[in-house]
Amino acid sequence: MAGIDEAFQGRLGGVSRKDGRLFLRRPDQPGEEEPVAVTVRYLRPLTARTELVFLDDKQREVVTVTGLDALQGEERALVEEALGERYLMAAIQRVRRIDVQFGTRYWQVETDRGPRWFALREPGKNAAWLNDTHLVLRDTAGNRYEIPDLDALDAPSRRRVRRSL
């Protein structure tokens, strides 16, 4: 087992993409010269998207790293593309309207992925403030939305959010 201070010392290299899948080769590890099919995840997808872990087909850790600094150009773009395909949480840019009906809050919002209308219930459970201005919501279907910085929204949107939550 790696020491506590070496958790993110894994080395990256040899990223490729074939047939819709991401492959990783770890030349520094003896016996792992062959590229393995991996998926890439953030360790802290909500609070800090800095550390990444690569998992193989059986969901076992291949390597954990801090950031993608070790990668350049094409390889880095491939990993970023894979991350973009997996992390699809919409960021709310504008809150058009929040109305409460029968105990359910209906939000009409503009997000970075287009307009959306969703229902929120039990905000104590489904609305989490990660800090004073960073809000993550889970709607009744299980979709997630975030407001990375409430103060960055326009005044009416801010007012609607503050009044509702």
Add this chain to the structure above:
Amino acid sequence: MLAPIPASLAAGLAAPFEAVVSTASDMDGAGRFGEAWVGADRERVVALHGARPALDLPLSTITEVRIDELFGASRLVAVCGGAEHVLATYSRNLVAEFALLARALDDLREGRDVQLPEVIERSVCASCGAPLPERGATCPRCLSRGSVVRRILGLLRPYRRRTVLLMLFAGAGVVASMIPPLTYKMIADRVLEGGRHEELLLWVTLMLAAFLLGSTFQLLTNWSNAWLGARVVADMRAQLHARAQRLKLDYHSRHESGELIGRVMNDAGELQHFLIDGMPYFLVNLLSFVSIAAILLSLSWRLALLVFLPVPILVLGGSGFWRLLRPMFHKHGNRIGRLHTLLGESIRGVRAVKSLVQEKRRDTDFDRANEQLFDVHVRLERTFHGFFGTMSVMMALGTVLVWYAGGGAIIEGTTGIGLGTLLAFVGYMALFYGPLQWFSAVLNWATNALTAAERIFAVIDQPEEGASFGPTHSVAKVRGAIRFERVRFSYERGKEVIRGIDLEVAPGQMIGLVGKSGAGKSTIINLIARFHDPDSGAVVVDGVDLREVDLASWRRQVGMVLQSPFLFNASILENIRYGAPDAPFERVVAAARAARAHDFISSKEDGYDTSVGDGGSSLSGGEAQRVAIARAILNDPPVLILDEATSAVDSETEKQIQEAIANLVKGRTTIAIAHRLATLRNADRLIVIDDGKIVEQGTHEELLAIEDGVFANLVKLQTDINRLRAEQTVWQE
């Protein structure tokens, strides 16, 4: 067809395409909210994002259709050997639809017919497009309130006489309350001004009588209403409990138990509150509001108009005020909840807090939440008082206007308004304005009560289990031949846990199910007990499809001893004969003896009368196991389902449980989820399950002999663990 592909898009495909199944996604290929379609015919599957086909694959090249759970969305992937193609990315709104599509694609690939269920639990309302408060719920925005009200009133039907009586009391109460201001007028006009002093006593008596009658009728109204409201809610609660007992287990696995308990208690309570307090208030005040308006207009329409002047302000102000207040109430509730959680953690987790030395941090967290609650509390109270302050000014204004105009009219003496009319006006005004400010509050309240009622009806309207397959017949005593025919099953659409199982168990045979956790063993026994029905294929008993057998008559034939047996909060005796309450005590003791439970029960202070506590909490794990075994033995079922406990017990208890189980399985068809070596050895046949399929079967020895077999490996692992445990035990000693 879940959602048809628009004809204009299908026309753009290279070869003619007639979709057998298709659905729409709510995200485009780039993960933006938009539209895309996936469809398949018998030859190929196509994905369309916009005009040009994004993918067009022959079904024959696909080796697997897989659903990937992403962060905040999901995607449907077609695996073609080593290559993967994303057919569609979609939000969680569409998980049910895409799970069905994935199944349908599998069916098409294997040349089967596509079968789609009639009802799909959608998360977006099919008619108005609004997001639903819960998957499969009726859309509250489209809900006809009239129909819910009619259903609630329908619950009153058995109590028609009392309901009519209630109405009469309420009406009489309103009439009585209208009288006193009229007596003011009579006293002023006839006695004080007209000089008929002898009439004073008459009018005062009438006034007193009206007050007394008014109060009496109000009391009677409230009393009969208290009875009716509580009656209706109690009936509803009973219906709800009865239904909850007979719901399909699918419902229970989809909903947390707290949710259902909440419906039975909270929603019913909310409704009761409204029916008892809100409804009569609303009815009585509406009635008196209209009558007073009529009386005022008949007394003097000029003054009446002055009285009506503040009404729009009161009504609009009232509804505006509640719109302002409602989010504050919600906020207040949430913050109280937050404080509760923090306080609970601080107290229950006091050891953890102390050992991690975080008392200060807990203080800070608590103080912060406490201050937030303080803020919203102050704002709430201030808004509340501010509103009522404003409203009383409005009402006072009306009074002032009436005195000014009425007084002026009397002085001028031209309009026929006398002192009596003015006094009557002032008297009515108090009755008139008072309820106005509450109307919108009560309406708001009604909305919540209607939602609660709707939620309750939603449960009551759920289908009962075992009612889906046409005529059934009872079985008296089965022989116990059980057969699985190509059984497939999923709890959640898209995640199949049983993936095509064929199995044959002869009467009296003992089968041991072996496999990792999550392999599907528990699901197999759930299917035998018919807690669920297979998605496809059939479970057949003595040659009859289980779905054609009367459910209760079948369950009486199946004994179950589960890993953590559920005991009711009652005595050991009552628990043993829970399934056969009329069993003579002698048989109970015999069953307990066979279950090796007689000794420990006898040695307890209260013997068989010992209360097991909530959920059996006052018995040890080994004791509870044996009580459950005694319960199964007493019922003498021809089929037995046994889920062995994995928890370690001391060797003496272990030996007794083994003996109890040996007594239990004698002469019964037994399906056991086996962990213990003794059970594995005793089984006639072991079935090794992995990932929802049977991978190996045979006797203990046969399976051990398989080189690198799944079972052989499991046993090896188990032996290693046991050796470790044994070593630990030695060390502890």
